[in-house]
Amino acid sequence: MINEMTTVLEPTAMSDFVETKYIKDITHRALSYFEAGFPVHFRGVSGTGKTTLAMHIASKIGRPVVIIHGDEEFTTSDLVGGEYGYRIRKVVDRFISSVLKTEEDMVKRWVDNRLTVACKYGFTLIYDEFTRSRPEANNILLSILQEKMMDLPVGRGNGEPYLKVDPNFSAIFTSNPEEYAGVHRSQDALRDRMITMDLDHFDYDTEAAITQAKSQLSRAHVETVVSIVRGLRESGKCEFSPTVRGCIMIAKTLKVLRMTPSKSVRFMQLCQDILASETSRVGSKTNQNRVKELVRELVEQELDKKTAANRIRKNLKSRSRNNSPVLQV
Ligand SMILES: Nc1ncnc2c1ncn2[C@@H]1O[C@H](COP(=O)(O)OP(=O)(O)OP(=O)(O)O)[C@@H](O)[C@H]1O
Numbered sequence: 155m156i157n158e159m160t161t162v163l164e165p166t167a168m169s170d171f172v173e174t175k176y177i178k179d180i181t182h183r184a185l186s187y188f189e190a191g192f193p194v195h196f197r198g199v200s201g202t203g204k205t206t207l208a209m210h211i212a213s214k215i216g217r218p219v220v221i222i223h224g225d226e227e228f229t230t231s232d233l234v235g236g237e238y239g240y241r242i243r244k245v246v247d248r249f250i251s252s253v254l255k256t257e258e259d260m261v262k263r264w265v266d267n268r269l270t271v272a273c274k275y276g277f278t279l280i281y282d283e284f285t286r287s288r289p290e291a292n293n294i295l296l297s298i299l300q301e302k303m304m305d306l307p308v309g310r311g312n313g314e315p316y317l318k319v320d321p322n323f324s325a326i327f328t329s330n331p332e333e334y335a336g337v338h339r340s341q342d343a344l345r346d347r348m349i350t351m352d353l354d355h356f357d358y359d360t361e362a363a364i365t366q367a368k369s370q371l372s373r374a375h376v377e378t379v380v381s382i383v384r385g386l387r388e389s390g391k392c393e394f395s396p397t398v399r400g401c402i403m404i405a406k407t408l409k410v411l412r413m414t415p416s417k418s419v420r421f422m423q424l425c426q427d428i429l430a431s432e433t434s435r436v437g438s439k440t441n442q443n444r445v446k447e448l449v450r451e452l453v454e455q456e457l458d459k460k461t462a463a464n465r466i467r468k469n470l471k472s473r474s475r476n477n478s479p480v481l482q483v
């Protein structure tokens with residue numbers, strides 16, 4: 155008998171999912187690769203939207219979803235299944251009330267894990283950060299993706315050596331670059347069986363739209379925050395580039411504390427705390443101080459730009475009202 159202990163998710167669209175031209179384009183390309191029968195792999199640095207896109211695309215495919223998060227400790231049986239537990243059977247002899255007969259037998263029960271369940275029923279597999287698992291644990295995927303056959307270990311209930319992968323099965327992979335801590339180099343053979351789409355940080359419009367959707371801050375304030383974070387990223391002076399998560403954290407904090415971006419010490423500290431920690435390794439004091447100084451300059455620069463833009467807007471307004479020439483700033 156085969157038992158399954160797997161959480162299967164019903165994919166639904168995220169209520170605050172942002173769909174800009176950039177996102178639509180990636181989604182469209184990825185879906186066309188699925189249609190052609192190929193698994194898709196989103197590869198990129200942290201915060202480039204890989205996991206969110208994988209979930210979004212799974213919701214477009216419309217099949218139930220099984221998610222696996224890559225893990226250094228994984229073995230093949232964590233993906234495929236194994237023999238778990240034992241059963242105790244008690245037989246109470248009711249003919250002679252003074253007799254209690256207990257039988258204990260150990261029966262190994264095969265339990266399918268998530269990968270087997272997805273292959274068997276044709277679900278969509280999201281294997282998030284798959285290169286965090288050791289390459290040998292992922293070998294099982296080679297025949298699944300190529301021959302659409304899954305090798306089954308001896309001992310799986312019905313004794314069949316293979317499982318034919320359901321034609322509706324599809325797989326989405328995500329991974330971080332190899333230089334990230336805890337990430338293994340993916341096998342060439344596995345990479346060769348999927349279409350890899352390299353994702354970069356979001357474009358300005360998408361980053362601003364995501365920040366606004368997540369924080370509910372006004373568009374003008376969101377733009378200031380996003381410009382500061384992008385300025386820091388483009389400076390190329392950080393150990394790690396700040397991500398959209400930095401924008402979201404600053405914007406959400408501003409919203410909750412009912413603050414607005416200004417040259418105040420509080421706003422400066424908020425940006426410095428979030429961005430210096432996000433962009434430096436633990437203990438790198440020198441780098442943190444350098445980033446903090448850079449953040450201070452960027453905050454001042456952005457707010458000066460905003461003040462100048464506001465002044466021009468006001469002048470234009472009063473000019474149209476009085477029909478007088480534009481004041482120079
Ligand atoms: N299209 C989108 N709409 C709304 N929010 C988004 C979208 N894409 C990404 N996000 C948000 O941006 C943040 C980063 O996205 P995500 O976690 O998908 O990145 P990732 O590339 O998987 O990062 P990591 O490599 O660190 O796992 C999350 O807070 C996520 O909710």
Ligand SMILES: [Mg+2]
Pocket residue numbers: 204205206282328
């Ligand atoms: Mg992720």
